[in-house]
Amino acid sequence: MQRGEQTERGGAQVAGRCLDPQAARQTLDLVAASGEANDVNTAAMIERLQATMADDVGPFRTEAKLKRALLAMDEMTGALGERPMGDNKPFDLRRLEWFDLRNMLPVARTVTISALARGESRGAHQREDLPGMLPQWRLNQVARLGPDGVALTPVPVVAQAAAQ
Numbered sequence: 001m002q003r004g005e006q007t008e009r010g011g012a013q014v015a016g017r018c019l020d021p022q023a024a025r026q027t028l029d030l031v032a033a034s035g036e037a038n039d040v041n042t043a044a045m046i047e048r049l050q051a052t053m054a055d056d057v058g059p060f061r062t063e064a065k066l067k068r069a070l071l072a073m074d075e076m077t078g079a080l081g082e083r084p085m086g087d088n089k090p091f092d093l094r095r096l097e098w099f100d101l102r103n104m105l106p107v108a109r110t111v112t113i114s115a116l117a118r119g120e121s122r123g124a125h126q127r128e129d130l131p132g133m134l135p136q137w138r139l140n141q142v143a144r145l146g147p148d149g150v151a152l153t154p155v156p157v158v159a160q161a162a163a164q
Contacts, residue, residue, distance in 0.1 A: 040085065042097035045076055049104060057112050062129045066116040073109050080105070106150075110143045113150050117141065 049072075056069035080102065086095030118141065120134045121127045142153045 040079055040081070042085075042094050042101060045080065045101055046097060046104070048072070049076060049101070049108060053108055053111070057108070057115060059124050060126050060128055061115060062127065063116065064129075066112055069112050070109065070116075073105055073112070076101070077105050106145065110145070110150050114141050114143055114152060117152055 052069050052072045056065040056072075080098065084095050084098040084102075086092040086098065088095065115125065115127075118127070118137060119130055120137045121131050122133055122137060139154045139156050142155050144151050144153070
């Protein structure tokens with residue numbers, strides 16, 4: 001057996017243990033599905049999400065801006081729908097953009113929720129309503145998506161790394 005074959009076979013064994021068949025089936029069903037025809041302009045939604053992130057979640061933020069961003073994301077998520085739009089033909093740009101937005105919105109939401117949870121200014125991101133740095137926020141936040149939404153877990157910064 002060649003070295004490449006060993007690596008490939010080992011990788012397939014690991015993937016087989018990690019792959020949830022139910023999740024894989026749901027994903028394949030979603031890719032094959034067609035949603036209702038609607039007049040959602042996916043390109044405009046991508047622009048709106050980018051503007052929301054720049055204006056409300058960017059380097060200068062407030063609680064009000066962050067909450068406004070979450071509301072805008074809720075609206076966009078609702079407008080996007082549960083099933084991909086388009087005719088399911090190759091290179092259907094609206095369909096591709098639907099999948100892009102379906103991935104972009106949860107990431108944007110996670111960034112926004114994390115920023116809202118951090119009750120201080122640190123680094124390049126300033127909370128205009130909370131301008132100071134607080135010692136209790138000398139930590140990182142790990143975000144995990146679970147059945148109830150995004151869960152944040154504080155993780156202390158290692159003292160040596162923090163001193164650098």
